[in-house]
Amino acid sequence: MKDSYKIAVVHGDGIGPEVARAAVAVLQAGVQTGTLQFVEYPAGATHFLETGDSFPATSFEGCRGADAILHGAAGIPGVVHPDGTEAGLDFTLSLRFKLDLYANVRPIRLYKGVPSPLGHPGSIDYVIVRENSEGLYAARGAGALLREEVAVDTLVQTRKGIERIVRFAFDLARSRNGSPKDGRRRVTCCDKANVLRTYAFFRSVFDEVAKDYPDIEAEHVLVDAMTVHLVNKPSHFDVIVTENMFGDIISDLGAATVGGMGMSPSEEVGDGIGFFQASHGSAPDIAGKGLANPYGTILAAILMLRRLDRRYRDDRLRLGADRMEAAVCAGLEDAALRTRDIGGNATTSQVVDALLKLL
Amino acid sequence: MKDSYKIAVVHGDGIGPEVARAAVAVLQAGVQTGTLQFVEYPAGATHFLETGDSFPATSFEGCRGADAILHGAAGIPGVVHPDGTEAGLDFTLSLRFKLDLYANVRPIRLYKGVPSPLGHPGSIDYVIVRENSEGLYAARGAGALLREEVAVDTLVQTRKGIERIVRFAFDLARSRNGSPKDGRRRVTCCDKANVLRTYAFFRSVFDEVAKDYPDIEAEHVLVDAMTVHLVNKPSHFDVIVTENMFGDIISDLGAATVGGMGMSPSEEVGDGIGFFQASHGSAPDIAGKGLANPYGTILAAILMLRRLDRRYRDDRLRLGADRMEAAVCAGLEDAALRTRDIGGNATTSQVVDALLKLL
Ligand SMILES: CC(C)[C@H](C(=O)O)[C@@H](O)C(=O)O
Ligand SMILES: CC(C)[C@H](C(=O)O)[C@@H](O)C(=O)O
Numbered sequence: 001m002k003d004s005y006k007i008a009v010v011h012g013d014g015i016g017p018e019v020a021r022a023a024v025a026v027l028q029a030g031v032q033t034g035t036l037q038f039v040e041y042p043a044g045a046t047h048f049l050e051t052g053d054s055f056p057a058t059s060f061e062g063c064r065g066a067d068a069i070l071h072g073a074a075g076i077p078g079v080v081h082p083d084g085t086e087a088g089l090d091f092t093l094s095l096r097f098k099l100d101l102y103a104n105v106r107p108i109r110l111y112k113g114v115p116s117p118l119g120h121p122g123s124i125d126y127v128i129v130r131e132n133s134e135g136l137y138a139a140r141g142a143g144a145l146l147r148e149e150v151a152v153d154t155l156v157q158t159r160k161g162i163e164r165i166v167r168f169a170f171d172l173a174r175s176r177n178g179s180p181k182d183g184r185r186r187v188t189c190c191d192k193a194n195v196l197r198t199y200a201f202f203r204s205v206f207d208e209v210a211k212d213y214p215d216i217e218a219e220h221v222l223v224d225a226m227t228v229h230l231v232n233k234p235s236h237f238d239v240i241v242t243e244n245m246f247g248d249i250i251s252d253l254g255a256a257t258v259g260g261m262g263m264s265p266s267e268e269v270g271d272g273i274g275f276f277q278a279s280h281g282s283a284p285d286i287a288g289k290g291l292a293n294p295y296g297t298i299l300a301a302i303l304m305l306r307r308l309d310r311r312y313r314d315d316r317l318r319l320g321a322d323r324m325e326a327a328v329c330a331g332l333e334d335a336a337l338r339t340r341d342i343g344g345n346a347t348t349s350q351v352v353d354a355l356l357k358l359l
Numbered sequence: 360m361k362d363s364y365k366i367a368v369v370h371g372d373g374i375g376p377e378v379a380r381a382a383v384a385v386l387q388a389g390v391q392t393g394t395l396q397f398v399e400y401p402a403g404a405t406h407f408l409e410t411g412d413s414f415p416a417t418s419f420e421g422c423r424g425a426d427a428i429l430h431g432a433a434g435i436p437g438v439v440h441p442d443g444t445e446a447g448l449d450f451t452l453s454l455r456f457k458l459d460l461y462a463n464v465r466p467i468r469l470y471k472g473v474p475s476p477l478g479h480p481g482s483i484d485y486v487i488v489r490e491n492s493e494g495l496y497a498a499r500g501a502g503a504l505l506r507e508e509v510a511v512d513t514l515v516q517t518r519k520g521i522e523r524i525v526r527f528a529f530d531l532a533r534s535r536n537g538s539p540k541d542g543r544r545r546v547t548c549c550d551k552a553n554v555l556r557t558y559a560f561f562r563s564v565f566d567e568v569a570k571d572y573p574d575i576e577a578e579h580v581l582v583d584a585m586t587v588h589l590v591n592k593p594s595h596f597d598v599i600v601t602e603n604m605f606g607d608i609i610s611d612l613g614a615a616t617v618g619g620m621g622m623s624p625s626e627e628v629g630d631g632i633g634f635f636q637a638s639h640g641s642a643p644d645i646a647g648k649g650l651a652n653p654y655g656t657i658l659a660a661i662l663m664l665r666r667l668d669r670r671y672r673d674d675r676l677r678l679g680a681d682r683m684e685a686a687v688c689a690g691l692e693d694a695a696l697r698t699r700d701i702g703g704n705a706t707t708s709q710v711v712d713a714l715l716k717l718l
Contacts, residue, residue, distance in 0.1 A: 075553070080559075083556045083559060084559025084560070084562070084563060085553055085555065085559055086553040086554075089553055093554070116478070117477055117478055117479070117591050118478060118590075119475070119477060119478040120476070136554075136555060139556075140554055140555060145556055148518065149517060149519075150517050150518070151515070151556055151560035151561075152515050152516075152557065153513075153514045153556060153557045154511060154512075154513055154514070155512045155513070156509060156510070156511050157511075158508060158509050158510075159507065159508045159509070160508075192604070192607075193443055193444070194445040194448055195444055195448065195452070195495075195496065195499055196444065196495055196496075196499060197498075197504055197510055198510040198511065200439075200442060200444055200510075201443070201504060201510035202510075223607075223608055224607050224610075224611035225611060227586065227608060227611045227615060228612070228614070228615040228619065228620065231476050231477075231590065231612070232476050232615060245551070246608075248551075248582075248583050249582055250586070251583075252586050253586035253590070253612065255587070256586060256587040256590045257590065260587065260591070261587065281584075
């Protein structure tokens, strides 16, 4: 354990500042005073418009020197680079690559009180482990556009990259709390091995690593079929491991089944520092209206405390996380404390005030 | 119009023969005798196991010389090429590329009587137009695996390829029957333009083409967000156009919301011949048990008749399609004529016998 932990806070764009502030307030109330030190750094599309720089070097150094990074959300549609990609996303995407945050962990859990669009959701509680450092994403900024006639991007997977993410997924399956699915822990490899060599390679490395975990069931599901299962039998899943782009897609689908992007936290970790945010975007259409759902970012803050505790063994972090989670559960069970996106009328600050009272 | 139309029938593997025979029987009863000539050709994983050839040249010539191709389903898991991809899929994938079937059209429609996993599905009736000749799929068999350490596939998009699929989608939106969505026709471009150059290029060509269709609303949705919308507001969509892999993924999700893969037909067309099948796979686990849902392949046969009628203007085809569709609707409304996958107990042959009686 450390005396205190430095949390780099980056507000970003749209509703980013609102949800980031909400999470910081809840952290301050939930975790013993003095445990966390918050330092704010600028980045995002708004900062890009103001300064021409979407992610200043000083912000990067500040983030890199922190124990964890907490992010609101970034991006303004139309604020783009010459190749058409979004400038506001430089922060998230370059952090991933510069800090080698290779594991993107997205718990999909249906909390009591939150409406699901599924008719019979059953119990939903699985984790998507998205490979976060390879695949098509590694080609960002490197693809070619020839004579405005042909565009090319490259999908690359390495044995090292696949091995470490698959091990991460199996280790996570072993450590998950609660009773195993159907009496057994399970890791599902989601790929498109029937068509492409890169995905077939992903699957073959998955199969090799799985042999080291005989206590855990290993199975394969093609990505297209996976979308069907996530809608028809979400309760089946425990841990799902998949490559970068597929993880992007199916984690949004998973989030949709448990109340939407506002209910879905995201953790990006490497071998050291972690980066935490809600999975949702900056939602410029509702920014500044008090309508943003802060639960996703608060759930991300809980993931942050648990990750720090796993690394530094510190009861203040563990107790803070447990307290915050209890408050979130109580909040969600109370119809008056649900925001519009999850079927209620509460404003962001009504939710935050109530959670602070609960803590 | 022609005197008669040659339909190449390829049974394939698993439940493929059962659903293909079902569709042929219904076509024979629904369309005036003498209009269609059926000729069977072998292809698929079973044929590969027997002969070492998954798609014989004679079958290809037979298909190429036909007016349309009707397919059951193909593939046996584990019957793979040295690079790990599936041999049974050679038929579908090489037809796409050899005949330049660039448009994969997948209507997503919730029929009366069919249960949806969504709590409030509303009316679901949109079409996914999947680009079928480029993207990562064009790299199949061409990717590299270096020293068992790095695997690479290439995503390529051409202006010509994007332009023709986007025009196809807008033309389809113009021609769709029934009342427009929210009073207006709409084409949605589904991409990941915020991150990758290839998708940003797809979107920019979409925007150019859209200018030629001022009567039709054009909008963009990122592929990850699209999965959320297809679950939360499927009624919003009219025609969705997207690149190859994204089309593969979201069309399965769409199918899931309207009763599953067994309810989802697929049409693949170029400038000439068309290729028709259900979107489902060969489901080896239920093959030979009489449990296969034949509706998807029958719906594909209806798409086939309508495509041929559009090309050759032949009332026998149009009337046959209308009759068959009426029979399908009547069948689905009758609980006794639903197969297990859509909440009933009917066997394949009970469904077929009843449809034949209705015709
Ligand atoms: C904002 C964007 C770059 C990002 C991604 O595509 O990874 C987002 O969709 C996510 O899932 O984290
Ligand atoms: C069987 C497979 C090659 C195919 C694809 O990936 O295109 C299938 O999933 C589909 O959607 O037609």
